[in-house]
Amino acid sequence: MKYHRATVSGVTVLLQQIFEQGCYPEQVVSVALKQNTVWGSRDRRFVAETTYQMVRWWRLINASLPEEHSNSEFHYYQLFAVWQLIGGNELPDWKEFKELDRAKIIEKAEHLKLTRKYRESIPDWLDELGVAELGEETWTKELAELNKMATLVLRVNTLKTSPKKLQQLFSSQQIETTIIESYPDALISAKRQNFYLLKEFKQGLFEIQDASSQLVAPFLKPEGGMTVIDACAGAGGKSLHIAAMMNNKGKIIAMDVDEKKLFELNKRAQRNGIKIIETRLINEVEIEKLKYTADRLLLDVPCSGLGVLRRKPFDKWKLSLQYINEKKQEQQKILSHYSAMLKPGGIMVYATCSILPSENQLQIEEFLNNNTDFELMEDRKVLPGEGFDGFYMARMRRVR
Numbered sequence: 001m002k003y004h005r006a007t008v009s010g011v012t013v014l015l016q017q018i019f020e021q022g023c024y025p026e027q028v029v030s031v032a033l034k035q036n037t038v039w040g041s042r043d044r045r046f047v048a049e050t051t052y053q054m055v056r057w058w059r060l061i062n063a064s065l066p067e068e069h070s071n072s073e074f075h076y077y078q079l080f081a082v083w084q085l086i087g088g089n090e091l092p093d094w095k096e097f098k099e100l101d102r103a104k105i106i107e108k109a110e111h112l113k114l115t116r117k118y119r120e121s122i123p124d125w126l127d128e129l130g131v132a133e134l135g136e137e138t139w140t141k142e143l144a145e146l147n148k149m150a151t152l153v154l155r156v157n158t159l160k161t162s163p164k165k166l167q168q169l170f171s172s173q174q175i176e177t178t179i180i181e182s183y184p185d186a187l188i189s190a191k192r193q194n195f196y197l198l199k200e201f202k203q204g205l206f207e208i209q210d211a212s213s214q215l216v217a218p219f220l221k222p223e224g225g226m227t228v229i230d231a232c233a234g235a236g237g238k239s240l241h242i243a244a245m246m247n248n249k250g251k252i253i254a255m256d257v258d259e260k261k262l263f264e265l266n267k268r269a270q271r272n273g274i275k276i277i278e279t280r281l282i283n284e285v286e287i288e289k290l291k292y293t294a295d296r297l298l299l300d301v302p303c304s305g306l307g308v309l310r311r312k313p314f315d316k317w318k319l320s321l322q323y324i325n326e327k328k329q330e331q332q333k334i335l336s337h338y339s340a341m342l343k344p345g346g347i348m349v350y351a352t353c354s355i356l357p358s359e360n361q362l363q364i365e366e367f368l369n370n371n372t373d374f375e376l377m378e379d380r381k382v383l384p385g386e387g388f389d390g391f392y393m394a395r396m397r398r399v400r
Contacts, residue, residue: 001084003092007043010036012076014051018314020072025055025314054083056147056313059121061086064109066101082109116140120147125321133356138383142355145384150310152189153388155209155237157272158244163187166205183211185241204271209237212307212382212389213353216300217241219380219393220349224249226295231255231282231338236265238300243274253290255282282338290341296349297342301331303352303359307382307390328359335367339374342398348374350394355383360392373400 014032017023029048033039039047054061061082077096084091086109091097112118117127120143130139154177156163163179167187170177176190187206195201195208216238222228224246230239233254243252254277256262262279269277280286304324305315335350342348350367352359361379368374379394 001089004043006036007039007047008077008080010039010047011050011054011080012073014047015054015076015079016072018051018055019058019317022318025052050080050083052313054079055317057083057086057121058317059123060109060112060118061121063112063118064105066104066108085109116143120144122316123319126316126319129321129324129356133358142384142390146306146309146390147313148310150210151388152192152195153183153209153211153214154187154189154195154206155214155241156185156187156206157204157240158185159248159273160203161205166200169200169205180211183214185244186211186214202271204273207237207240207268207272209241210308210311210389211387212391213237214241215380215382215391216298216349216351216393217245219351219395220296220298221347221395222246222250222296226250227253227293228296228298229253229255229290229294229341230298230300231341232298232300232302232334233262233265233279234258234300235261236268236277238298239265239277240268240272240274242296242298243269243272243276246276248274248276250276252277253294254279255286257282284337287337287340292341292343294341294343295346297339297346298349298351299334299338300351301334303327303331303354304356305353307353307355307384307392310384310389324356324359328363331359331363332366335363336370339367339371339398344373344398344400346398347377348396348398350396352392353389354392355381355390360394364394364396368396373398375399 010032014028017028018025029051033044061079064086065078065082074096078100081091081097081100082105085102085105117124130143156166163185167177167179177187180186180188200206222242222245228242230252233239233256236254239252239254254265259281266279304319304327305312309316339348350364354360364376364379368376374396377395377397382391384390
């Protein structure tokens with residue numbers, strides 16, 4: 001591999017912004033790629049992929065370096081070198097790498113890999129939590145899956161086209177995709193590329209949405225003509241999917257506490273040709289107005305996000321046990337308050353992108369114990385070992 005000063009320096013600067021300033025990788029990488037217009041496609045891919053991979057394996061990389069240097073820039077160059085050596089690559093003859101003992105670093109890394117928290121590069125507290133909630137065997141297996149690169153999945157907008165037709169359109173542009181039978185609206189991309197630049201995206205023929213996330217809308221069982229409330233809609237990926245399943249007939253009220261996300265949802269709905277979505281900021285007044293009005297209610301609640309570490313590896317360095325406990329309290333509050341909007345006989349789905357039972361099954365048990373007018377119909381746990389994001393869904397009916 002041939003290294004270039006400009007791109008290696010780009011990686012070290014991004015890592016400093018991420019780990020010293022607390023910036024999110026997707027934000028700083030995006031800015032860097034826009035600013036450095038002289039970088040070719042190979043350079044851009046090198047900077048983005050190296051940055052994300054080093055974020056993912058940050059603990060192993062740091063622990064494998066013999067000592068930390070006071071010179072921050074020099075230190076980050078050495079961390080870059082460690083990552084390359086662990087990957088079996090040769091280093092260029094640069095002054096930053098002169099003092100490094102290749103054999104010593106590789107030996108230390110191999111020794112560290114014998115311990116799961118280093119091998120999978122996670123904080124101590126998270127390793128302990130995973131074992132406590134999932135057990136040693138399941139946690140070990142799923143953690144390894146979460147450190148694999150995420151598959152790029154598209155959700156075809158069936159209001160405008162079909163997976164087969166879109167696949168043919170892509171094929172004519174030498175873009176290879178795969179249809180999977182168990183996910184009827186999904187196309188899997190054979191390689192990573194910027195799909196947002198394609199005319200098919202601008203025409204609203206598809207959205208980027210993981211296959212596990214695509215299971216939620218069908219699990220809700222929406223039908224055309226219904227009133228559906230998506231009460232934690234965010235930027236609305238699931239609202240858009242529900243609208244397509246309803247064939248643009250009925251009413252979807254997409255709600256969130258973040259006005260910017262709802263603004264983005266309105267733009268996406270327009271691009272998708274969707275007419276039935278109405279956005280509203282959620283608060284106690286709106287909940288009271290909508291009491292007993294929804295045929296279907298989706299609560300895709302805020303959570304730890306442990307099921308999506310493949311695509312958001314920095315989250316494991318930002319998360320804390322306190323944060324997860326706060327989210328669990330918020331989840332129960334949302335379940336208790338927002339469920340008032342569901343009419344008797346209606347169906348509610350609770351969903352998270354977490355793999356922790358304490359955010360999933362145990363939350364449903366607590367809610368049902370305190371709300372006897374609801375009954376559990378079915379729940380589904382999707383683990384990362386199935387090939388996509390970790391997810392949980394519980395479908396409940398309001399019986400009175």
